[in-house]
Amino acid sequence: xxxxxxxxxxxxxxxxxxxxxxxxxxxxxxxxxxxxxxxxxxxxxxxxxxxxxxxxxxxxxxxxxxxxxxxxxxxxxxxxxxxxxxxxxxxxxxxxxxxxxxxxxxxxx
Amino acid sequence: xxxxxxxxxxxxxxxxxxxxxxxxxxxxxxxxxxxxxxxxxxxxxxxxxxxxxxxxxxxxxxxxxxxxxxxxxxxxxxxxxxxxxxxxxxxxxxxxxxxxxxxxxxxxxxxxxxxxx
Numbered sequence: 001x002x003x004x005x006x007x008x009x010x011x012x013x014x015x016x017x018x019x020x021x022x023x024x025x026x027x028x029x030x031x032x033x034x035x036x037x038x039x040x041x042x043x044x045x046x047x048x049x050x051x052x053x054x055x056x057x058x059x060x061x062x063x064x065x066x067x068x069x070x071x072x073x074x075x076x077x078x079x080x081x082x083x084x085x086x087x088x089x090x091x092x093x094x095x096x097x098x099x100x101x102x103x104x105x106x107x108x109x
Numbered sequence: 110x111x112x113x114x115x116x117x118x119x120x121x122x123x124x125x126x127x128x129x130x131x132x133x134x135x136x137x138x139x140x141x142x143x144x145x146x147x148x149x150x151x152x153x154x155x156x157x158x159x160x161x162x163x164x165x166x167x168x169x170x171x172x173x174x175x176x177x178x179x180x181x182x183x184x185x186x187x188x189x190x191x192x193x194x195x196x197x198x199x200x201x202x203x204x205x206x207x208x209x210x211x212x213x214x215x216x217x218x219x220x221x222x223x224x225x226x
Contacts, residue, residue, distance in 0.1 A: 042200065042217035042218055048214065092191070096154055096157065097142075097152075097215070100151050104148075
């Protein structure tokens with residue numbers, strides 16, 4: 001079966017750095033996405049990786065290792081508004097997105 | 110509007126009632142997706158349209174679920190004879206290109222929270 005694993009919840013301090021890991025086992029791979037979802041709101045796109053390596057976009061970076069079935073999202077200079085769920089999703093061989101359950105990130109002052 | 114809109118935002122239905130959920134995608138977007146999201150979980154794929162064609166409905170949980178997009182823009186997800194297990198948030202997303210394009214992203218609507226009592 002297809003499986004995406006990410007931690008259920010993480011806590012970090014304002015101004016610090018946090019890394020959210022995602023491991024996947026899917027039937028085929030056509031890219032990995034990270035989305036942010038605030039409580040009661042729609043997911044919003046953060047990043048896309050299809051090749052191995054690091055993609056940097058402002059305070060957010062995303063890393064991919066296809067051989068290891070592994071990705072992480074790195075958030076720097078954390079702000080209170082970064083408190084949200086972070087969803088990892090993999091596009092499979094049918095080009096459909098398989099979603100993880102999300103990691104709830106709690107930022108403390 | 111600039112984004113994906115969905116209506117109603119909240120729907121309470123009695124068990125056995127039929128419901129219809131509407132999605133207005135971003136104008137010009139080719140692809141439209143419906144997802145079901147339970148509390149504390151990621152979205153689960155229901156169905157996918159490319160223009161008016163429903164190319165994948167493998168995620169629809171039963172034949173009580175039906176979706177259409179007759180003119181390739183607005184889409185409706187219909188649930189017949191609702192059951193308590195249908196209670197969830199139903200998300201609609203659209204994207205500019207077809208799913209095989211290399212880096213398309215999906216834009217999500219705010220969702221419809223369905224509660225079946």
